[in-house]
Amino acid sequence: MIAIISVVGKDRVGIIAAICIKLAEMNINVLDISQTILENNFTMVMAVDIKDANIPFTEVHDQLHKLGDSMNLAIHIQRQEIFDAMHTI
Numbered sequence: 532m533i534a535i536i537s538v539v540g541k542d543r544v545g546i547i548a549a550i551c552i553k554l555a556e557m558n559i560n561v562l563d564i565s566q567t568i569l570e571n572n573f574t575m576v577m578a579v580d581i582k583d584a585n586i587p588f589t590e591v592h593d594q595l596h597k598l599g600d601s602m603n604l605a606i607h608i609q610r611q612e613i614f615d616a617m618h619t620i
Contacts, residue, residue: 538550
């Protein structure tokens with residue numbers, strides 16, 4: 532199952548590393564990643580494979596939210612089918 536993660540916050544060293552370490556701890560594979568800096572604001576979108584995650588999706592959501600809070604970032608995760616439905620006209 533594919534999920535989409537979005538990350539927004541003030542740019543600083545270690546954002547990608549911290550998120551990827553957390554994902555690896557949950558046995559979640561990064562499939563694709565796009566990131567950019569917009570006027571000192573870090574933005575990233577990731578496609579991840581959550582089918583082999585070692586915890587339920589709700590817990591993945593909660594752990595990413597906690598990581599975002601600790602790093603002063605907005606981190607959101609959605610299942611791809613929900614993401615696709617929201618962005619289809």
